[in-house]
Amino acid sequence: MKFTVVGAGAMGLRYGVLLQEAGNEVDFVDAWQPHVDKMKAQGGVYVNRDHQGRHLVPVHVYYPEEYQKQDQDVLIFFMKQMQLADMLKRCQHFFNDKQYVLTCMNGMGHVDQLLNYFKPEKVVAGTALVATILDGPGEVDFVGKPGAGSMNLANYTEQPDEMTHKLVAQLKKANFNPNLTTNFMGTLLAKVVFNSVVNTLCTLFEITMGEYADYQGADSLSRQLVDEAYDVAERMGVTMLNTREEEMASINYVSTVANPLHYPSMYQDMTKNRPTEVDYINGYLVKMGQKYHYEAKTHAFLTHLVHLAEHTRQQSLAAESANEKVVVLKKAAGN
Known part of the structure; x- marks a missing residue:
């Protein structure tokens, strides 16, 4: 599958890197200049796991305005709540009616903003019970052993479709231990x-x-x-x-x-x-x-x-x- 992760912070990198390692095509879009420039200069992001095993993972990262692809299957949003509205405006040129959206952001409010740009039946939201730390520009630390943590997710319509099950399969392959529910608000x-x-x-x-x-x-x-x-x-x-x-x-x-x-x-x-x-x-x-x-x-x-x-x-x-x-x-x- 083709994914674009909007928000290459700690959690965005964890999801994107592990989905990439599971065989998917993944791009990253972010607006924090020191972070984006560092990853571009070094050809990727340095990944640690529990402060050990630092290694460079090649990634494709873009500023919102320079990203033009529109053939993604799923957009993954990992932003701070107060940053989402501005990022959505800056990214809307590569949105289309066929894309699905996955978000596991902290707090509440983000789904309402996403619904301004995407159809309800395309929105999947959930919770990520996993810890990750962004140590600095171009440096991320995955907390816990491979397969640590879990996640719950649900369709906004509470009606899983074929694409939802494909998404869950890839999340499972990437060791996120997904649990698909049909209880949207209870999940969030x-x-x-x-x-x-x-x-x-x-x-x-x-x-x-x-x-x-x-x-x-x-x-x-x-x-x-x-x-x-x-x-x-x-x-x-x-x-x-x-x-x-x-x-x-x-x-x-x-x-x-x-x-x-x-x-x-x-x-x-x-x-x-x-x-x-x-x-x-x-x-x-x-x-x-x-x-x-x-x-x-x-x-x-x-x-x-x-x-x-x-x-x-x-x-x-x-x-x-x-x-x-x-x-x-x-x-x-x-x-």
């Missing part, structure tokens, strides 16, 4: 709930998933957040993939066994002074709760805490920058 919300606990708390306290799970009160914290999220889902009329107990077990398993040394993506954004997606995760649950006359108070509190942490970091950076300018001016005056 499962990852939102997971992220609303682990991503947010690990980010606020700058700890790994394993360090969070090691705290004796972790189950109590997780339970409060899971219960609020499921209360929201029930009011939305959504049947979740897991029961509340199964979701708690999933959080514990991933945190203690699958990825105990991993810092979630929200933490990586925070430490690199990039905007987080908390409004599309905890904030989404708050908004949906309000729509159905329910207050997800703990999720609202955590959303504010993440924004406070972002604000504090920006203030510190601004102060550091101002101090550096003063030092430069003093040195210049002394000369």
Whole structure:
């Protein structure tokens, strides 16, 4: 099959590289100049697995404006929620009515944006339960052994067709362990709930998933957040993939066994002074709760805490920058 991955960040590279290694034709489209230029210069991306075995994987990467192919079978979108609208505008010249779309982005909101460009029956969305780190331009680290992690996906129409099954077959061949469901909202919300606990708390306290799970009160914290999220889902009329107990077990398993040394993506954004997606995760649950006359108070509190942490970091950076300018001016005056 022919794939184009839009967003060659950590997860986009993992999906694209492994699909390529499974025998598919894969292109990458990205807009981060240092990253794109680095991959073009070195002829690909350097891939590590758990910080070992660094090797160059040849890839074809393009800026949105220079990519002209229109014969792709599937477009895969892996963007930050706040970046998607602009990227869709920049890429729309190579969209057509025959293409299918797969997205496993964090948070909620992206599917509505994709539906502005693609037919509902062509949209497949899901959740990726696998950890990957973009170490820098042209450098990516796949966390976990080959075949680690899993994913759930569903058609927007909840009616799998022949192309959907072909897509699932290739994902299976690439060791993503796909689980095709016919519960669209339940599938997407499962990852939102997971992220609303682990991503947010690990980010606020700058700890790994394993360090969070090691705290004796972790189950109590997780339970409060899971219960609020499921209360929201029930009011939305959504049947979740897991029961509340199964979701708690999933959080514990991933945190203690699958990825105990991993810092979630929200933490990586925070430490690199990039905007987080908390409004599309905890904030989404708050908004949906309000729509159905329910207050997800703990999720609202955590959303504010993440924004406070972002604000504090920006203030510190601004102060550091101002101090550096003063030092430069003093040195210049002394000369």
